[in-house]
Amino acid sequence: MMKIRIGLILLVGMLAGATIVFAVEPPTVVTMQNKQGEVFFHHEEHLVAVNDCIDCHHMGLMPPACRDCHGLDREVPRLKHAFHRQCRNCHIKNGGPTECDSCHDVGKKTKSAK
Numbered sequence: 001m002m003k004i005r006i007g008l009i010l011l012v013g014m015l016a017g018a019t020i021v022f023a024v025e026p027p028t029v030v031t032m033q034n035k036q037g038e039v040f041f042h043h044e045e046h047l048v049a050v051n052d053c054i055d056c057h058h059m060g061l062m063p064p065a066c067r068d069c070h071g072l073d074r075e076v077p078r079l080k081h082a083f084h085r086q087c088r089n090c091h092i093k094n095g096g097p098t099e100c101d102s103c104h105d106v107g108k109k110t111k112s113a114k
């Protein structure tokens with residue numbers, strides 16, 4: 001059922017793609033390196049669940065990126081907290097995965113996220 005629905009939405013998206021051009025082209029996947037283990041985020045697939053860019057890009061779509069604000073200043077929540085709040089809270093509400101290793105590839109630990 002889910003597969004069929006995603007297929008339909010993608011098809012509509014492709015047809016609409018001919019006329020709708022995003023101001024900023026969204027990436028297909030985003031990989032985030034950090035100490036807990038690389039996070040592989042399927043950006044394109046997530047657009048099926050949420051279609052308002054601003055739900056996640058709360059400061060708008062133009063640069064700076066999340067990490068350019070979060071963690072630099074005491075007024076702004078640390079990147080880890082901001083992402084956990086955004087990613088995990090939605091997963092808890094909407095049936096996405098919540099175990100650490102469903103997002104973190106613990107075999108690929110790198111430097112700090114901030």
Ligand code: HEC
Pocket residue numbers: 022024025026027030032041043046047050051052053054055056057061063064065066067
């Ligand atoms: C479910 C949350 C979510 C939604 C909805 C979403 N994005 Fe993103 N997007 C992200 C995350 C997380 C990143 C990675 C940011 C980082 O690594 O700092 C990202 C990265 C990007 C990037 C790469 C540049 C950057 O800021 O890192 C672009 C461009 C982008 N998104 C465009 C879009 C557009 C256009 C839409 C709406 C059609 C959209 N996004 C909707 C979460 C989302």
Ligand code: HEC
Pocket residue numbers: 056057058059063064065066067068069070075076077081082083085086
């Ligand atoms: C221009 C700076 C800036 C950018 C870019 C930015 N944020 Fe934020 N963010 C803030 C500030 C300031 C706050 C705290 C005030 C507020 O809630 O608006 C915040 C709050 C948040 C919160 C709420 C945290 C809490 O404790 O309730 C989340 C979640 C969040 N940001 C996620 C993101 C994500 C994900 C990105 C990238 C897609 C991003 N932010 C990009 C400045 C930024």
Ligand code: HEC
Pocket residue numbers: 002039040041042045046049050056083086087088090091094095096097102103
């Ligand atoms: C607005 C809601 C929402 C937000 C925000 C969100 N997700 Fe999800 N995510 C979902 C839902 C719903 C599913 C389950 C989709 C399914 O089973 O078809 C999911 C599935 C996933 C999966 C498993 C499937 C896959 O794509 O590999 C991963 C990993 C994931 N999300 C990572 C993230 C990360 C990392 C973030 C934050 C950068 C994030 N998600 C933010 C709703 C969200």
Ligand code: HEC
Pocket residue numbers: 032033034035036039079080083084087088091097098099100101102103104111112113114
């Ligand atoms: C829904 C996805 C998701 C889940 C589930 C999740 N995380 Fe994360 N976590 C992230 C994202 C996204 C980041 C920010 C990564 C980045 O920007 O490099 C992060 C960052 C972190 C960081 C910061 C690493 C650093 O280098 O500063 C730690 C530590 C962490 N997570 C621990 C955990 C633990 C422990 C769990 C399980 C209790 C967990 N995470 C579950 C998505 C998730």
